[in-house]
Amino acid sequence: MASLVIESDWILPVESPAIRGGFLVVHSGRIAHFGTDLPDRYGSWPRVRLTGGAILPGLINSHCHLEFSDIESPLIASEPSAAKSTNGGASMVRWLGKVMARRQALIHSGQDLERIKKDATLRGIREAWSTATRLVVDNVTAPWSADWLEEALGGFFANERSDLIDALVCGEPILVRPCVELVDVNQARGHQTWSYAQDLISRNADGKSTGVYQGPIGLAPHAPYTASKPLVARALETTIHPAGLISMHLAESLEELEWIEQRAGPMEDWIRPWIDTQHELEIGTIDEHLRLLSGSHRALIAHGNYLSDYQIKWMANYRDRMAVVYCPRTHKHFQHAKYPANQLAASKVPLFLGTDSRASNPDLSVFEEWKTACRLFPELGPEYWMAACTFRPSAFLGLESSVGTLRVGSRSVLTWVPLGQASVVTQEALWEAMLGAKEAIPLEMFHSLRTFPAR
Numbered sequence: 001m002a003s004l005v006i007e008s009d010w011i012l013p014v015e016s017p018a019i020r021g022g023f024l025v026v027h028s029g030r031i032a033h034f035g036t037d038l039p040d041r042y043g044s045w046p047r048v049r050l051t052g053g054a055i056l057p058g059l060i061n062s063h064c065h066l067e068f069s070d071i072e073s074p075l076i077a078s079e080p081s082a083a084k085s086t087n088g089g090a091s092m093v094r095w096l097g098k099v100m101a102r103r104q105a106l107i108h109s110g111q112d113l114e115r116i117k118k119d120a121t122l123r124g125i126r127e128a129w130s131t132a133t134r135l136v137v138d139n140v141t142a143p144w145s146a147d148w149l150e151e152a153l154g155g156f157f158a159n160e161r162s163d164l165i166d167a168l169v170c171g172e173p174i175l176v177r178p179c180v181e182l183v184d185v186n187q188a189r190g191h192q193t194w195s196y197a198q199d200l201i202s203r204n205a206d207g208k209s210t211g212v213y214q215g216p217i218g219l220a221p222h223a224p225y226t227a228s229k230p231l232v233a234r235a236l237e238t239t240i241h242p243a244g245l246i247s248m249h250l251a252e253s254l255e256e257l258e259w260i261e262q263r264a265g266p267m268e269d270w271i272r273p274w275i276d277t278q279h280e281l282e283i284g285t286i287d288e289h290l291r292l293l294s295g296s297h298r299a300l301i302a303h304g305n306y307l308s309d310y311q312i313k314w315m316a317n318y319r320d321r322m323a324v325v326y327c328p329r330t331h332k333h334f335q336h337a338k339y340p341a342n343q344l345a346a347s348k349v350p351l352f353l354g355t356d357s358r359a360s361n362p363d364l365s366v367f368e369e370w371k372t373a374c375r376l377f378p379e380l381g382p383e384y385w386m387a388a389c390t391f392r393p394s395a396f397l398g399l400e401s402s403v404g405t406l407r408v409g410s411r412s413v414l415t416w417v418p419l420g421q422a423s424v425v426t427q428e429a430l431w432e433a434m435l436g437a438k439e440a441i442p443l444e445m446f447h448s449l450r451t452f453p454a455r
């Protein structure tokens, strides 16, 4: 049973005030105590002193597609397009075309698609963990396997495990919550994605989590232009149970709105060849999908860039089950209109942070998303945005004892933010210094934990 006392310049639980010069006591991967004092009973436990940084809860990425983690730099959305772009030269349709072309090229290259997807997923998990992410809500498509997630464990710590790391991390250093993508642009696609989702659900019939895999399987009707109302309704029926989760891209681009509301705009040329009459008859508006999702156990709305003031106010009635995930750097990539963060915050609609994928984002660091959101919406404050990627999504998903919290009894999968040489003496200065920090790393990877001898 490994135990450890960590003295740190700063301990920042986020949901309570920062502690300067505090003690954090961990025992077999759980937090036993934290505060300005160290109770006598821990006096003889191994102790390390960490300087020049702050300890925070682990970070949560509420929207990602790990399968694209082998893309080195984001696919360009803003080249001149034959299709008329509706916002500032960036086109979601152009970008979607590139994502699909990339996938088609992989399929036709004769390479082992399963191997490529597996490697990309493992690379994404390692990247997420190395930037202090402890939970990823991941949209998955066929082929995919829960077994891949366990293989990711081999990439952690290398041969650097020590008693100190063991005291902090018992079990998995990162968790993945998969949501299977559903698309029914035509009957064949609908059947294919639905039966694949059913297959994965039946393999995890008890809904249990094992290792990195965080069960039960969630469902991800892709978007209103690819998932019909009946498909969303079926997904809701399947996930209406404790721990059920739906994730859906909604109100992401003007092109999407133009298509689903008027059957017009650049999306038409792109999607028309794929869809059948049945699908077209059942395309839902944003209002209709919001109404459907309000009947979910838990629904994550990815992006919501173009949710109206009225829709946001309406959603406030369902804040126990509907949340919106803002992906700040992906939002910038597509040059969307100003994000409705202030309206969402004012209506107290749960707002979380996500990275989306490396197809629209340079990396998978939630900490960088936090910094970007803080810069773009300073009026909401750094605490608000840090809550959006720690204890708030954790509470929404019912995972407070596992990830995203720094509380007595919760798992000690925590974050270390190096603050350099600057002397930080107030809580305000601490947030300011964090905004200038270069990175966030898993606490167990802080070099002092590997080099300091236990007392």
Ligand SMILES: [Zn+2]
Residues within 6 Å of the ligand: 063, 064, 065, 249, 302, 356, 357
């Ligand atoms: Zn996405």
